[in-house]
Every structure is written in structure tokens, then in C-alpha cells.
Amino acid sequence: MDGREAEAALRDGLRLVKAQGIDAPDDADSIRFFDASTVSYLEAFQEADTPFEALRDGLSGLAERRSGTLGQKAFFFLSEPLYRLASNYAVSEWVRWPLCSCDSEPDLTEPAWRLSIGGWVPGWDADGLFLYRFP
Numbered sequence: 001m002d003g004r005e006a007e008a009a010l011r012d013g014l015r016l017v018k019a020q021g022i023d024a025p026d027d028a029d030s031i032r033f034f035d036a037s038t039v040s041y042l043e044a045f046q047e048a049d050t051p052f053e054a055l056r057d058g059l060s061g062l063a064e065r066r067s068g069t070l071g072q073k074a075f076f077f078l079s080e081p082l083y084r085l086a087s088n089y090a091v092s093e094w095v096r097w098p099l100c101s102c103d104s105e106p107d108l109t110e111p112a113w114r115l116s117i118g119g120w121v122p123g124w125d126a127d128g129l130f131l132y133r134f135p
Helices: 003-019 054-085 090-099 110-117
Strands: 031-035 120-125 128-133
Touching: 003 031, 003 110, 003 120, 003 128, 054 090, 090 110, 110 120
Parallel strands: 031 128
Antiparallel strands: 120 128
């Protein structure tokens, strides 16, 4: 995935999340691009988080609403093993999304997952949105 595609995926994801009433940065904001040649991953994310933080925080509640208490317990039970398998929260959240939604609902975790498999990590800090490219 090149930078243009990554930018489009991030903007589409932010629009999708906001359309569902979940807080997210403005998809029209400028996006900075980083990679290991400009800044280390740790430096880039030292004071940053994912722009999908409100979605991430609300996933367990969505799982409980959709799948009941048992679904919420499954959501938490699967959380750590899936993260450890992929070393990536976006992948873990994407795998657990069916516990959070009906088939007819859009997959709110797919944009972050697509960025991840494309080699990008979205970030959001005091200076705004950015995309970090893994080598």
C-alpha cells in the first residue's frame, strides 16, 4: 500500500467511524507521513495514540450489546492472545469485530486493519494526524 492509498484508507475509516456517532479526528485534517528514516516508532508514538481510540475504547460495550455478557467475556478472553499472535491491536480488533456487530453493519475496524496489513500505523498527537510506515 503506497502513501496515497494509506491516506485514503485513513480518511475513509475516520468518516466511517464518525458516521456511526463515534468520536474521531476530522477526516479533512492534514496528514503527516513518517518512517524509520525520519523518526523511530517509539518517538512517533511517545505522545500519540490511534485516531480510532474512541472506537477501541467502545468495542467491549458493542460486544456486550450485540452478543450479551458471554460475548463480552469472549471479547476480553480473545484480546490478549490475538494481540500477541499479531503484535498488533488493529488485527486483534478486526478478528473480534463479529462479536460487536451484525452482518449488515459496516466493519468499523477494517480500515485500521487494512492500514496494518499494508505496512502503516495511524497516529494522532497534539500536532494532528499522521501515518507511520514500517520498513
